[in-house]
Amino acid sequence: MILSKDYVGYLARQTVKGLIDAKMIRTEKPAALNERVNAGLLDELMLEDRINEEVRVILEAYQEDMRRSGASYPEMFKKVKMELAKKYKAVL
Secondary structure: OOOOHHHHHHHHHHHHHHHHHOOOOOOOOHHHHHHHHHHHHHHHHOHHHHHHHHHHHHHHHOHHHHHHHOOOHHHHHHHHHHHHHHHOOOOO
16 A cells, blocks of 8 residues: 555544535544544555455466466566456556
């Protein structure tokens, strides 16, 4: 993940504070809302990490075939990653 978890927590708190200050939302429990927004942000930001790990597992299974055919690992990584991003409807 390109952002630290502390910074994501800060972003979540600032987002909730901004929404409350702008009277776009109302809540009796801002701390609970902060936690939910933080969890949602972390989940979205970690999606690319999960996709990258899945790509590595897939390419590891086909490593021998790739070696025999002379396929480029970085190129195959990009192709498989784009397919998985489409599958998960992710914007990377």
